[in-house]
Amino acid sequence: MSNISFITFGCTLNFSDTELMMGLLAKAGHKIVDDVSSADLVVVNSCTVKSMAESKLFKALRELSAKGKKIVVAGCVAQAEQSYVDTKLSAHSVIGTKQLNKIVHVVEETLLGNVVKMLNPGKNERLGMPKIRCNSIIGIIPVSEGCLGNCTYCKARFARGKLVSYDPEQIVAQVIADVQDGCKEIWLTSQDCGAYGKDIGTDIVTLLRAVLEVKGDFKVRLGMMNPNFALEYLDDLIELYEKNKGKLFWFIHVPSQSGNDRILSLMKRKYTSEDFLKVCSTFRHELPEITIATDIICGFPSETKEEFSDSLELVRTVKPDVLNKSRFWPRPGTEAAAMKGQLHGRETNERSRQLKEVFEKTAKERNKIWEGWTGEIIIDEKGKVGMSESWIGKNYAYRPVALKGKYSMGQKVMVKVKKVHVHYLEGRVI
Numbered sequence: 001m002s003n004i005s006f007i008t009f010g011c012t013l014n015f016s017d018t019e020l021m022m023g024l025l026a027k028a029g030h031k032i033v034d035d036v037s038s039a040d041l042v043v044v045n046s047c048t049v050k051s052m053a054e055s056k057l058f059k060a061l062r063e064l065s066a067k068g069k070k071i072v073v074a075g076c077v078a079q080a081e082q083s084y085v086d087t088k089l090s091a092h093s094v095i096g097t098k099q100l101n102k103i104v105h106v107v108e109e110t111l112l113g114n115v116v117k118m119l120n121p122g123k124n125e126r127l128g129m130p131k132i133r134c135n136s137i138i139g140i141i142p143v144s145e146g147c148l149g150n151c152t153y154c155k156a157r158f159a160r161g162k163l164v165s166y167d168p169e170q171i172v173a174q175v176i177a178d179v180q181d182g183c184k185e186i187w188l189t190s191q192d193c194g195a196y197g198k199d200i201g202t203d204i205v206t207l208l209r210a211v212l213e214v215k216g217d218f219k220v221r222l223g224m225m226n227p228n229f230a231l232e233y234l235d236d237l238i239e240l241y242e243k244n245k246g247k248l249f250w251f252i253h254v255p256s257q258s259g260n261d262r263i264l265s266l267m268k269r270k271y272t273s274e275d276f277l278k279v280c281s282t283f284r285h286e287l288p289e290i291t292i293a294t295d296i297i298c299g300f301p302s303e304t305k306e307e308f309s310d311s312l313e314l315v316r317t318v319k320p321d322v323l324n325k326s327r328f329w330p331r332p333g334t335e336a337a338a339m340k341g342q343l344h345g346r347e348t349n350e351r352s353r354q355l356k357e358v359f360e361k362t363a364k365e366r367n368k369i370w371e372g373w374t375g376e377i378i379i380d381e382k383g384k385v386g387m388s389e390s391w392i393g394k395n396y397a398y399r400p401v402a403l404k405g406k407y408s409m410g411q412k413v414m415v416k417v418k419k420v421h422v423h424y425l426e427g428r429v430i
Helices: 014-025 051-066 076-080 083-088 099-109 157-161 166-178 202-213 227-232 234-243 261-267 273-286 303-316 345-370
Strands: 003-008 040-045 072-077 091-097 138-141 187-189 217-224 251-253 291-298 322-327 374-382 389-393 400-404 412-418 424-429
Touching: 003 014, 014 040, 014 099, 014 138, 014 187, 014 303, 040 051, 040 076, 040 099, 051 072, 072 076, 072 099, 072 217, 076 157, 091 099, 166 187, 166 202, 187 202, 202 217, 202 234, 202 303, 202 400, 217 251, 227 273, 234 273, 251 303, 273 303, 291 303, 303 412, 322 345, 345 412, 374 400, 389 424, 400 412
Parallel strands: 003 040, 040 072, 072 091, 138 187, 187 217, 251 291, 291 322, 400 424
Antiparallel strands: 374 389, 374 412, 389 400, 412 424
16 A cells, blocks of 8 residues: 655644544545655645745645645635635645545545545544544544634635534543543634533533543643633533643633633633633633633724723733734735735734734743642653654643653643743753
8 A cells, every 4th residue: 555644734623533534534545644745645734823834835835736746625715715726726626514424535646646536525424433533542533514604704614514413422432442542632623612511502611521421631721712612611621620730731721812802802702801711810810820721813994092992901911821823814815804904014024023922921920830830740752853852742731831851741740840941841850
């Protein structure tokens, strides 16, 4: 059989898609290789959230084509912008987000020299399928696909569609299987974990309770949840975090996108800045060490400097531990792309710089609560390139602690934090 390599862009759900496709190809007898140069074919799993992510796809395609590689384009780009199929992607085979279980057919036809296009909606079998993990100790489990939103700036919803929640029993069975296979972390992921179950008569709290009852030595990380749903389940969620401190990472990803209500309304977000603040302040009051991650868009159409200053003030107030900042990019086909008041790139870039400056100041201040902390971490990541003896582990609040020395994935280590940085803590073994 053939050597197949993968290049993956985008979110955790995309990486879950890659794991599934690799598993199906390996089951069919193909060899999955890390080195693109040794591959007979490369699957590029694309992301359409930002223009920059889409640009990375086309850059990768140019480089791979120059090397004579056979290519299959997967992921959200072609699914969301099907006009590309006969234009920018005409020379390549394409498989959409709804056809993952057809990856073996698409790859094998492409290896024979045929160009295959497979984008029709289908039933995505996601659970209980063979997979090869991108990280050997992390089980990425999608709980749903699609969302209940209609955000004016989002193109990913064109690719993923409306909410489809997966069967809770199948999700729990997947958790059990992954834990038995050696996973030390279980990541529950989707476009919006808070929306889980609203189409099948259940909810994320009920699912979490069932997952946390699974026996084994592992921790659960809950994926992104929009503030309107976090507010709906606020008391139950806090109770779950408090009662399961050793098993549920004290981590929550709640995107704000803006600190100004007029802009949130233009975005068609289903909450106010006050709602977001209530979620964060309640979590911080009840669970002071919890890691809060959020997202903010800089320079949404017609956003004034005064309105953007509300986002800066939001960061100063909440002091998020993790901030995903984005300059606004008009994504073709979205409502926001046609809005009046598009800001110049110089202005969105300047606002991004200001946001970075405010965040880095508040994040480092916030990290001071961890100075001198001692406790257990799970090694789950190799250090940066060029630091061969550096490893990263996560504590109970999912804070990354960097260590020097030789460790192994999944190893538990007792550490003391000796220094704090903006994005991580620096520790030593005790």
